[in-house]
Amino acid sequence: MEEQQTCGRGLAQNAAVPAALAAAAAGLAQNLEVHVRALDPGEAAAAEEQGVYQRVAHRLRRAAAELQAAAAEMASAVDLPMGAHDMAAITTTDVLDAFRDHVAAEDDLRRLLEARRVENQLMLAAIREEVGGPDVGGRPAP
Template sequence: MDEEPTCGHGLAQSSAVPADLAAVAAGLARNLEVHLRALDPGDTVAAQEHGVYERVAHRLRSAADDLRAAATEMAAAYDLPMGDHDMAAITTADALGAFEEYVAAEDDLRRALEARRRDNEQMLTAIRGAVPDAD
């Protein structure tokens, strides 16, 4: 007999979203941190760039940590027992709207990542060509 899905199951299945967002945020933070090495500390404009990149990288690392923690808690909720629900409270226009907003945000994210993909691939190719012994 199939196991009846619970909110815990759904939460656990959705844990991949914050986990993947955490990986992207951490990857972007690392990229910014590595970029800092290229900046000339004696150049005023480079110093401004350094400050911005450093602050953004810190915020991205913090966000990644929070997202990983949320993903871990969500994944651990798989066996959460199903509590009583007031179905009238979750079958409302605002509940529908909240879920529609979430689905639309996922779609927007997918489109944004797809749009950046070609540029990122071109940059990877250029960097690989400039790195000695990169295969």
């Protein structure tokens, strides 16, 4: 027998979104952090770049931690008891607008990631070739 869909189950099912955003933010932070090693801190432009990268990486790490915490709380809500809902309050134009905006934002994110994928794969291949192979770091080529 199929279990009844509840708001808690819906919240738990949506936990994958902030978890994926957390992983992407943490990955970008890590990329910035390792990039900084290539910079010459004695050169003015490189020192400025280093400062920006370090500040951005720190912010991304904080954001990733918050997103991961939200994802964990969402996932833990799977057995949240279903509360009484006022259907008149949940079937209004502002609720429709909020959900439409949410769906549009996810669509925009998907398009952004798809557009970046080709360039990112090309850069990954170039770095992989310089480093010396497809399995560097213990991860196979995507």
